[in-house]
Structures are given as C-alpha cells and as structure tokens.
Amino acid sequence: MDSRFIEELAHAAGPGALLQDPADLLTYESDALVHLHVIPGAVVLPASAEAVQAVVRLCYRDRVPFVARGHGTGLSGGALPVENGVVIGLSRLNRILDVDIPNLRVTVEPGVTNLEITRHVAPFGCYYAPDPSSQIVCSIGGNIAENSGGAHCLKYGFTVHHVLGVEAVLPDGDLVRLGGPVLDTPGLDLVAALVGSEGTLAIVTKATLRLLRRPEAVLTLLCGFRSIDEAGEAVSAIIGCGIVPAAVEMMDRLTIDAAEAAVHPNFPPANAVLIVELDGPKSEVDELFTIVESVCHERGATSVEAARDPAQRDRIWKGRKAAFAAMGRVSPNYYVQDGVVPRTKLPEVLRRIRELEARSGLRIGNVFHAGDGNLHPLICYDEAVPGQAEHAEQVASEILTYCVEAGGAITGEHGVGADKKAAMPRMFSADDLDTMQLLRCAFDPTGICNPGKVFPTPRLCGEVPGPYRQHPLERAGIAERF
C-alpha cells in the first residue's frame, strides 16, 4: 500500500483508527477459522458510519479491496483479509441506539453483541430471538452477514426473519437506508438480499431488529436413548404429532462424554441424548409436554427429565453449547463441519458418517440441531501426526458430499466464506452461480467488497460466459482470478 493511500486512510478512518503495526495486523489475519490466514495491508477501526463511508469511498476510488469484520467469530473465513486490502473492523460501532418496546423494535450498531441486545431489553420482558452458540461474543453485524441461526431457529427463524431495516455503506461509498422499523417498505427486498450475503454486498452500519416477548412458560426435556436412530425416530414422531418445538438438539456418545468431562451437565448415561424445548402459554406447554413425554417413552427413551426452572435449563444448555469446545477434552484437535440434510434423511446420513468413521480411523462426534437436520460432525485428529489434519479435512469434505446427495446444503449456519467456496458447485450449477453473480455485480461491479468469498471462480462483472478473455480490470492489474 502506498504511503499516500495510507495517509488518506488514516484521515478517513478518524483519530487513532488505523492499525499498521505488523503485530497489530497479525491479530486480524484470520477469523475463527484459524487455518486460513492472510495479513491485510491495513486495518481500520472506524467509530462512526461516516468514517466507514469515508474509508469505503477511498477504497472505491483506488479499487482497493476491503473486508468488513465484526468480532471475528465466523467459522468459514468470511472475514479473512485480502492481501494488500483493508480490514474494516466494526467493533467500535457498538451502541444500542434506540429501544422501542411498545413496537418491539431495537436499533443497534453492528458491533453490538447478540446477547447484549437480549440483556438490554430483558427488564421489559423481551428478547432477541436468534441465538447462535457464540452469542456472548458474536456481533450483530456478523450475524446479519451470515444469517445466523441458533438452537431456537426451528420455531423462531433466522436473522433474516428478525432484521427489519438496515443502514449500509455500499461498495462505492454511498450510504443507504433499506427497510425500516415499519413493515412493508415499498421496493425490492434488498434487506433480504443483504442478510446472509457474507459481507460481499455492503457494510451494515445500523440495523433495526424485531424483538419478541418472553414466552410465559419454557420447559426443557432431556431424554436418553439407546441409539441415535431411536432418538431420531422420536424427533420424527414429535413433529408428526403436529408439534414444532422451540428447539430440538441431539448429541451422541462421544460428544456427551466430552461435555460431561468439561462442564458436568449431568447428562444421562445413554448413547444419545435429545434436548427438546417447548415454549408458549403455560397451558399449551403443559399440554404439549404430556404428548412429547409419551412419544419419547414410546420410542424407547431410557430416561426423560423435565427441567422447569432456569437453573436446570441452564445446566442442560450449558452441556449442549459447550459441546464444541469440550471436544478438546477427548481429542487434541478437531474439525467442525456444518452441513444440512432433510430431517428424514438423518438416519441414512448418520449411517454413512459411521461407516466413514470406521474407514477413516478418525473418531467423529455428532452434535446437531435435529429439528432442522443441521449436522455438526466433529472430526477428531492429532495435528502432531503427519498428514492427519489433511485427512480430517478430507473426511469433513466427504460428509458434505453426503449432505448434498441427501438433498441438503453445504452449510446451515457457518456460511460459505473462504472455506467452502470450492464446494458451491456441488450444490449449485454454473447457471445458478452465474445468476447469483448478477446480484453481486449490481451491488459491487468493481469486485472490491470482500472478494474471494462465497463463489468458487466468479466471473468479473460485465464478463459473459464463454472462452477465457482477459477482463479490462485484469489487464490493468487491478483484479485477478482465483
């Protein structure tokens, strides 16, 4: 980066907002997907939307790629820097700007953490529904970029169902407001397009979110089963009864053991546990509880425990939410995969994963959002053993193939990012990807907004399908293919 650009960048970002020291830059070389890392040209930490806008305008003028970053908890390398590019960290935009309880709206800056919103509105009996496992630390800006879900999205939906409007800086530096606190803003639903676009279309600088009122009653069941298959059948039977629980989570023996070792949730001695949460008016919850309890018994549950108070519930959820980190207790390293299958295909796909486990010689733990078929296989390996890390990666990749073959998706909540862009053609045809590029090009014709993410080998905007021709930007040395 030339010194003139750096000087202008420092001015645009505001006082003390530019990081250039190599040790500082190292902090931003990756997000939570640590095996991919790139040292950026510069990092800025603007404290206002105007400063974000000034930085983006500058990048646009000089065609310098930029990457927005929230709190760096992403698991797919969505915030992986671009070499010689600028990382725009949004952690200083961390104010809750407006709370409107009667209308159940809250307006926040992107650096506010997910859980902070719920804490802020809890005294009014309200909460923010999407609850990714990282909610203590992850930012709303990142949640919007990834369309984050969480354990309760089975009933309450994803981030896209809870974002009503945003203020965003477009890749050319224009600041726009899309949607808003009032529903049904006329026009194309660009808010829906931005949510889940993994920072490739714009940088959100403000968001108006929908709040929910706390349900009158919450009841969490912890059920032990002799096998994952039996637990899976119980899930199908519950949904077959016309019940959509707030959450349905499942863990297998390996992840139960890991969780027990780490946080002692006192799970039953079973080969699979099922966590079913019901919420709503008390009378309705009580009625549904009776049905769910009897279904679980009918399907061979070895134990059914109902947690009615917050302390009991917290213990169960602590065991579930600690599952990833707890794997460190049973394996020196592990690879977290994120794939989705139609729920009815769970037994078939789990069987294939077990066969793969036997074949590969690597242990695979399974913890998943059973209600919506979102699998998180945890592939255990030891990086001290030469080649094992690569082997684990191959195993993880094969599991994705099973998901796609079962009619599912290559990611349910962690995003495509840099990690899975090469897997996109397994799920989408070249035509599908070309059509998605139309949206990309409408927002970011110069390709500077988080380039190199989501798409395998994107054509540059304006380029037509066909034999290779050098794009003017390539000729000018501004852009390259990857």
Place this chain on the structure above:
Amino acid sequence: MAESSLQGLAQLSTSRWGAAAARAGGPGDAIDGCAPLLILEPPDVPTLADMLAWANKERLVVVPRGGSTKIAWGTTPSSVDIVLSTACLVSPIDHCAGDLTATVPAGATLAAVNQTLARERQWLALDPPFADRATIGGIVATNDSGPRRHRYGTPRDLIIGVEMALAGGRVSKAGGKVVKNVAGYDLARLLCGSFGSLAIITHATFKLAPAPPASTTVLVSAPQAGTLAELALVVAAAPLTPSAIEIEAPGARLLIRFETTEAAADRQAAATCALCAGRGVDAQILKAEAETTAWRDYERRLSPPQAAVARLAVLPTQVGDVLEHVTRVAGKRHVNCVIGGRVALGVLVIAVTGPSAEAVATTIDELRRNAWARGGSVVVRSAPADVKALVEVWGDVGDGWPVMQSVKMRFDPNRILNPGRGPGGL
C-alpha cells in the same frame, strides 16, 4: 410495432410452440385496458424458458400471469406484447411431510397446494384472498399474505428455495429444499414482492406448518376503532398466541383467531374475553360455522366493487391515530373508506370508493402524506384505471432505488419483464 409484423409474430409463435401454447390476446386479457398481442401458455419449464429467450431476443414486453387475481396490481403498463401464463405449470406438488417442506410449481393454486398438504395434516401457512384462484407464483411475486400473517409471516418468511427463468432464458435456482441453509445468495427472498420484474418464478420451496387441530375466534366490538387498536396491542403483548388479529372499520370490530389444540384455543379465547371485559369492551366467542361466516364476511367487506385498494403501513402504535385520520379525510373528501388489516403489525388495507376518481386519488395522496410523515408508506394495489391515472402506485421507494435499478438492469438488461410495473416502477 406494425400490425402486420404483430400478426407475423403470432403466427411464428403458434408454429413454434403449437396452438395449445400460443394464441392471440383478446380483450379479456387486457391489463388496465392494455391488451396483449399474444398469450403464451408453456406446458413446461424448458418451453417457458425458450419463450422468454425468444421474447428477449425480439425485445417483446412480457407480463407473467398466474390466476389473474393480482394482474392489475402495479403501475399501469404502457404496452404489453406477451402475457406469459403459468396455468399449465401445476404439477407435481412435491410434499416432504416428514421434513415439513414442499416444492410446488408456480401455476398451482394455493388451494390446490393446501388440499394436497392437508392429507398429511400440514399446510402452507399463507391465506391471501382468492386462494382458489391465486397461484403460488403470483403470491410469491407480490409477497401477498392474509390475516394469519400475524403469526406466520409473508411468503418471504416461508420460502426456502426457488427455481426461476431469467429474461435470457436461463433457468436457475437458489436456496434449496432444507429449512436451514445459508449457501449462496438468497434470491428466493429477493423475488418475493418483485412483481415479476427480475425473473419468472417456476417453482418455489416452502417450509410448512402443522395444520392446527382447532380454531376459535373472538369477535370484539367497540364504538371507537381507536379503542380496538389499543386493545389489539394489549392482546398481542399478552401471553397468548393468536394466529390473526384483524381490525375492521367502520362498525369497529376486532377478529382475534386462535389456532392450536382445542383446549388451548378455548383457554386463550376465554383469556381474551377476560381482557376485553376488563376494559369494558364486548366480546363473543365464535366457533364452527359462525366463525367461518364471520371471516368470509370480513373478507368480502374488504373488497367492495370498483374500489381503489391500498396497503398502508405504519408502526403498530400509530394505528389508532391513523384510523382517526382516515375517518377525517374520508369525511372531508366525501369518500367511503373500508379499513381492515393486521392491526398489531401496523399493516392495514384500505378500500376507497367515492363520487369521482379525483376524490379517491386525492384521498390516497393525503393518506400517503400522513403515513410518510410517520415513517410509513401507502402502496396502491388494485384501482380503477381512472384512479390509477391520477395517483402514484408505489410512492417513494427510498434510497435503495439506484440499487434496485441496478439489480433490474443486471437481471433483465433489455427490460422485457413487466417493465415499469414492479416496485417503484422498475
């Protein structure tokens, strides 16, 4: 285009796709008085794509048509060459009951879809008007919904995947068949409410809901609509799970529906009546036939013949003031305004009839200015042609307009898909 060359196109399309798939347009096909030259009715998606590619090459304006229940929504077209009907894209309905999802073709009516899903006691939780004629494609393209939006949302909230045909004839898909999926751009939601301006929807995949075993409605009456708007917010904030809260004025009433197990519906209805009694408001519980009739009559009253129908959106807490404003403006302009809608969401439907097109149009303008001042909006849905000529259909679409135009330009560079009619006049 000269008449002779138009006839030539008609002959060409008939010889290419057969008389069953191509015919000349008649007066009955006119949109806001604008008659199309050709009606194309492809038997399958590849033919639809082929027709689009041809229209694109010939630069012919294409208006997609489902069941015609919303064909007059949007800006009056300046010209229409082709109406492309999805009437033949009706099967199969791919219901994955165990996964609570279904993939349905664009031309299937909502009623037909829900009839199929009902076999497994599930449903696509949308209830826009005219379910027996309204097609999935049209409902998604207009993002239309009904009273149960209160609980289930709009098509945008339920869609999980889409297959579409682009202007150039390319068929592509986005999203998938699983509820949880963040791979790639969410084009399915972008198409919701796009009014056929970006692509023609050929299939859509939705997440479904279990069909509720029982339904009960509480009918609340009060002299003042404002009292009911306030009460609706109290009910919405109570530990109850209504599937719909609709307001109706004049003759101010609330219809509050509970759809769950029979016991839970009864308890919630009783709790609602107690809330009303506490505020000195009359409430009665309707079940079975009486309930069905009440909802049918409500829907009928909301669509008087020859009315200009607009959707007004404000914050839920502003609805009371807005209702008062509508009444005042109606009195001043000597027009009749029938109001209904999702009161606790702040989304109202207003049907305006009056002595002249001018009176109706100026009323809509005045309501729009009022809503706009509150950060809300008014969009005209259907209206007689003479009213549409005097009032803007969309109003201001805000700062997103340049990006919307850019999206349109990328998806439909020759502007053949419903040009000028979509959101903001895209």
